[in-house]
Amino acid sequence: MTTYTPAETASLSGFSIDTLRYYEREGILPAVARTAGGHRAYSDAELGLLEFLKCLRETGMPVERLRRYGQLCQRDDTVPERIALLEEHAETVQKQLDEVLAQQQRLSEKLEWYRSLG
């Protein structure tokens, strides 16, 4: 079973080491395994979770929802809840996206208008 140091985990997941500790404190990650000396040793499972959490964060999921998802992942009979959570999030993402696309349109119209002045 491969494990990863904090630095490796940070670089592979895209979260900073401080953020990894923060997520653990916040109960988003389960308590991470330790070496004899007390250093964290992240597993492949945690890496996978972290990569997906990164996706959730980058699509704007707030940390509180992240915690809910992370906790659901600690039990394997929670797939329906995870689906529900992700479906709801997907909907939110779609709405945000539609909003931004509309504003992007306005922005490019404004630019066109400015260019027509020159």
Next chain:
Amino acid sequence: MTTYTPAETASLSGFSIDTLRYYEREGILPAVARTAGGHRAYSDAELGLLEFLKCLRETGMPVERLRRYGQLCQRDDTVPERIALLEEHAETVQKQLDEVLAQQQRLSEKLEWYRSLG
């Protein structure tokens, strides 16, 4: 020349009254005209600017850049600078959008995978 009370301006622009005052303090809006009693009276020009500022904010432009844009709008020989600023912003928006679209894809793949378990 129509003018608007703070409450009207807030409801038309989508910013709160507190945010309108904050933007004025921050130099994003020019000093707004006042009635005899000292109450703000927003003009159509300010309304128009605010509506566009809303578009810029909702596409993630930071307040510091907003200030730059607002200040450029106080002089009418700054159209090239405004174009440059908006082109740069449009590029940033496009990048963010591409990012989110990619993550949205991952999200829907994950959902598909979860659904396939049931």
Next chain:
DNA sequence: GTGCAACCTGGAGTGCACTCCAGGTCAAGT
């Protein structure tokens, strides 16, 4: 002319998501 909502000011407080710090421990190369 009185009530009451909307407005004013300067300044303090909030929420979110980290990020940094001090003071100490652990691990790997030489």
Next chain:
DNA sequence: ACTTGACCTGGAGTGCACTCCAGGTTGCAC
């Protein structure tokens, strides 16, 4: 063995963009 860098903890600090507050003034409706 010793150095050096990565890691540990609890807790404080940061940055952004507002948002709220106290204590007072204005202005319309009755």
